[in-house]
Amino acid sequence: MDRRPPSAAVLVLHGGHENGTEPPPWGPLNLPGVRMRPFVRALRRATRQDGTQDGTEVLVRQVRYAHRGWNGPRADALRDAVAALDALGEEAGDDVPVILLGHSMGARAALLAAGHPLVRGVVGLAPWCPPGDPVTQLAGRDVVLVHSNRDRMTSPQATQSLTARARRAGARTCMITVRGGDHAMIRRAPAWHRLTTTLVTGLLGTGSLPEPVTAALGLPPTAQPAEGTLDLDRLRAQRGPAGLLPSS
Template identity: 55%
Template structure:
């Protein structure tokens, strides 16, 4: 089963859930290792959300991939993410809002399944965004991309291009740029954790989104205004 609970929501009546999707490889049919460092990289993000005021009411679940890689048209990570999301909704009901938090390959998977009606928002961290990635299903969805301008693994220009196309397709999109960091989010880690916490809780309605993000998310269509937001607005 690709759904693993870390913390179940406090209530199915007024609860909410963060579904975490870790990174992986472009190709690879073997399962993730037992150590699974890409997953461990996201555990501090989970803790940061849970430790925030009102964060204790947020349930946390993870997608357990069956394969390490995306594997071309198989899109294995997205298939597993969809199965995990479907099972999550089956267990807690369709009315409970879910935010997807994905890093790298997990960011691509989160964007790929983000049209699900239970998804309240998507936070894509350093996402892998190959050219031509579909965006039409994201219409009317809130999408926040967070990327370093020095990422050497997933080109930040490609996430910028996806953000523009998604907004033009009717999505509510903001893209936050963290200068001088890296793909692993090790440099300026506290900034990544803090910003992600603000975004997750804001998209779930537990606290206000940062004002520049809220302003950007209010726009759709071809207008590029306020799409790219550069720190240190929240550092």
């Protein structure tokens, strides 16, 4: 069977350092990249990367950085994200819808690259959200940010502030808190993996979003930050043990 062009794509951007111009190490030595592999595997299973019955597929790819760090105004990870989006457009067509999935520095790059015409939405995990970063590029996009309340590397308060600022700028936003998690997403790892898969497939339209997430994305621009902030454990309870969200 001849394969048709991909129906959609997910670009995965791992974390990094605030500064560092050397290239990331390869393979298992690149711990931020290794950290995202379970997410990639889960997404490939969920989106049936081996092809749907009509020959279409959802591409799931990791972005390879040229440098380990963000490096101030150079914003190297952002440059790599935009280059990957441009290359994907040339390969798959300039109308292929893309969801960006980023962790930490990669989430910052995803948020800033979201103005690219291919991007439909962003899922950010433990995102790095400096208060001065712009949000106008998020207008018209779906943005769901997931943060542990115990994160000591990046600020959940800054994440909540960004979701509110982006909503006022015309984005559809939601924040989900993972109680008892950590920045590296090691604590409660199955919960992070399953929730992320649910969110990405829901935004792609190949799965369903939890109803509270859909409601939060539909909030008006004037909504208070807390109105768009959800709790993972309450979502899990509403979905039930057979739902898409995890019980661990």
